[in-house]
Amino acid sequence: MKYSVLDLAPVPEGADAATALRNTGELARHAEALGYHRYWLAEHHNMKGIASAATAVLIGHVAGLTQRIRVGAGGIMLPNHAPLAVAEQFGTLATLYPGRIDLGLGRAPGGDMAVMRALRLRQDAGDRFPDDVAELMGYFGPEMPGAVVSAHPGQGTNVPLWMLGSSLYGAQVAAHFGLPYAFASHFAPAALEQAAEIYRQKFQPSDHLQKPHFMLAVNVFAADTDAKGVRLRSSMQQAFYRLRTGQPGQLPRPVDRIEDVIPAANLGAVNEALRITAVGSPATVRRQLTELIARHQPDEVILTGQIHDHAARMRSFEIAAGAMRNLDTGLVA
Structure with missing residues (x-):
């Protein structure tokens, strides 16, 4: 079974963000040597104890420090960003590090109401989530004739998308689009069993995935x-x-x-x-x-632990x- 790392780049008491980012680089190289399959970083904002706010930037840093391990987002909070901007960022990463970049997507803002205001988000920003996912998928696929807007880099990179979630909503979206699904059981396990069951029962095979893949x-x-x-x-x-x-x-x-x-x-x-x-x-x-x-009965396991x-x-x-x-x-x- 594949096993991976989820890192929030924790900032320990008595240290600073520079220390946290240096620790992340060292842990990523260590994880690669130990046989971990993926190294994911998470988007959080306005938190003194987490240094992974600029997630795409940090993913590029970690990918540059390693050679084989897949590096990605666990995840990018899509309502915080325009799908085109995410496609350009991860299309660039996939072009620099072909075959090694993952993009996990979440619906939460990664912060509180003050963060949402600072990010210029409307309270209903998450309501467009399925449409934004579909738009993002289009930017990574083959360029469509007559398209007014395309992602360059991005178009044709086919960056693998994952759906993240801690509720039944994410399970349904993942099943609808035929995407792999990672459940946030490390901090919100209440709906774990039900979410996994819904995902597996409602999964629709797609060009991305032929059968459910649950992390x-x-x-x-x-x-x-x-x-x-x-x-x-x-x-x-x-x-x-x-x-x-x-x-x-x-x-x-x-x-x-x-x-x-x-x-x-x-x-x-x-x-x-x-x-x-x-x-x-x-x-x-x-x-x-x-x-x-x-x-x-997961298909894959991702391990985390703030120490x-x-x-x-x-x-x-x-x-x-x-x-x-x-x-x-x-x-x-």
Whole structure:
């Protein structure tokens, strides 16, 4: 099974964006050496703890630092951009790095109402999403005779499109267009089972894809022992809690007891949102990944994990790659 990386270029407490971007480059090269198939970066805005706001720019940087791994967006929030501009950006990337660029599309703005105003977005910007997807697909296909507007670069590059989602809406759009579908189960698993079922049942074969292709997103916090893995996870738990309570910031340092920093009334909700997670020693992570894959039957897995210490993050993805290479195939089958 192919396994990939989703990176938000986290900015750890005590560091800055330059450090985060340098860490992303190092992790991308490490992931390529470890056999990861894709390296995706996500669009978020107005967040001090995330340095991947200019996603297409960072994708170009990562593609230039690597040689074989596919690099792409997980994803570009399409309502924030004109389809032509996205086609030109990713057409340029695909021309520079042929056969290596992916474009995942999301419908959310990647920020709050203040961000939407700063991006000059109308509140109904997402209502045109299916039409915008269709327009974008046209820009990547063969140039149409008589077309008034074409994407150059872009036309004829056939950049592979993915649909992203955390609800049933994305599943239906992906099925309608016959596109592969990546579900944001790493932070919004409530609709995971239903979304996967709708996508598979309603999928319409297309020139892009003949049968459904479903990607499961999983948080991984792997270390030499279970206790160390649990401690690594505490940074993301804190970050998620702070975001949900209107206190976003840089990625917090880990703590020994998460109960000391997140109120009991909130911790259950945080852990439920982050329940699609493998955490602990190599053996524990392998077992948990095997169980998640056996339950949800994805065609592909994308791994993420916001870890404060860069060396520990590199090690976590190394352990995770070993686990994916050595899944308990009997249980998965």
